[in-house]
Amino acid sequence: MADHLGCHGCNYNNVIIAPIPPERKPGRYHPRQMRLEAVWGDVTTEAVDAVVNAANPSLLGGGGVDGALHRAAGPELLVACRALAGCSTGDAKATPGFGLPARWVIHTVGPVWQGGDSGEAVLLASCYRRSLEVAGDLEAASIAFPAISTGVYGYPADEAATIAVDTIRSSITSVEVVRLVAFDERTRRLYEARLA
Ligand code: ADP
Numbered sequence: 207m208a209d210h211l212g213c214h215g216c217n218y219n220n221v222i223i224a225p226i227p228p229e230r231k232p233g234r235y236h237p238r239q240m241r242l243e244a245v246w247g248d249v250t251t252e253a254v255d256a257v258v259n260a261a262n263p264s265l266l267g268g269g270g271v272d273g274a275l276h277r278a279a280g281p282e283l284l285v286a287c288r289a290l291a292g293c294s295t296g297d298a299k300a301t302p303g304f305g306l307p308a309r310w311v312i313h314t315v316g317p318v319w320q321g322g323d324s325g326e327a328v329l330l331a332s333c334y335r336r337s338l339e340v341a342g343d344l345e346a347a348s349i350a351f352p353a354i355s356t357g358v359y360g361y362p363a364d365e366a367a368t369i370a371v372d373t374i375r376s377s378i379t380s381v382e383v384v385r386l387v388a389f390d391e392r393t394r395r396l397y398e399a400r401l402a
Contacts, residue, residue: 242374244386244397250278252387255346256310257303258337260354263315265290265299270357280305287313296332298340310344312337316355319362327369330355334373341381348383353393367396 249257249271260271265287267276276283286301290313293299298314314337317329333354341349351370355361367386374384388394 240374240379240382240384242371242384242386242401244388244394244401246389246391246394247387248274248389249350249352249387250274251307252350252385253307254348254350254383254385255308256300256312256341256344256349257306257308258298258349258351258354259311259313260352260357260359261287261293261313261315263292263295265293265313268358271352275306275311278306279303279311283311296329296336298333298336300340300344308350310341310346312340312349314354316359316361319355319360322365326355326361327365330361330366330369331373334370335377338374338377338379338381338384342379346381348385349381350385350387352387352389356393363393364396367393367400371397371400 249259257275259275262268262272267273267284267287282304283301286304290299290301293313293315295315295317298312300310300312303309303311314333316333317324317326319326334351337349337351351374353363353366353370356363356366370386374386386397388397
C-alpha cells in the first residue's frame with residue numbers, strides 16, 4: 207500500500223474495522239482486518255494501489271469518473287482498455303494506472319438505473335465484489351471506489367451507498383484498506399451515516 211495514504215487532506219472521521227470472515231480463498235485472502243473509510247475527494251488523486259473506474263461496457267472512455275481518470279492517466283490508458291475488449295455490467299477488469307498515483311485501475315461497469323426492478327441492486331453489489339476480487343488477484347492492499355452508477359447512470363445515491371457499504375463489509379478479501387470516495391458532500395454524509 208502507498209505509504210503516503212492519509213496525507214492529502216481527506217477526512218478519516220468514519221473508520222470501521224470489519225472482521226474478515228474465516229473462510230480462505232487461495233490467492234485472495236489472508237487473515238488480516240480490513241479498514242473501510244469514507245472520504246471526500248477525487249479518485250484521480252487517490253494514492254492507493256488500485257482505483258476503481260465507473261466505466262461503460264465499451265471501456266473506451268466516457269464522462270464523469272471515467273473521463274477524469276483517462277485525462278489524469280494519459281492516452282496509454284485508452285490503449286490498454288482497448289485490449290480488454292469491453293466488460294459486462296457487474297464485472298471488473300484491470301489495467302495499469304499509467305500517470306495516476308494509483309498503480310492499477312479496476313474498470314467496473316455499473317447498472318443503469320431503470321426503476322429498481324431490473325436487477326440493479328445485484329449488479330451494483332457485483333461491481334463492488336468483483337472489484338475487490340480483481341484487487342486481490344493483483345495483490346493490491348488498498349483500493350478507492352467512486353460512487354458507482356450514481357452519476358450519469360442514475361442510481362439513487364442513498365440506495366447505492368447502502369449497497370456499497372454492505373457489500374464491502376461482507377466481502378472476503380485480502381485488501382486491507384477500502385476508501386469510499388465521495389465527490390460531493392451529500393454522498394459523504396450518506397457513507398458516514400452507514401459507517402457510524
Ligand atoms: P456512472 O456512469 O457509473 O453513473 P459517473 O462517472 O457518471 O458514473 O458518476 C459516478 C459518481 O462519481 C457520481 O456520484 C459522480 O458525482 C462521482 N464522480 C465524478 N467524478 C469523480 C471523481 N473524479 N472522483 C470521484 N467521484 C467522482
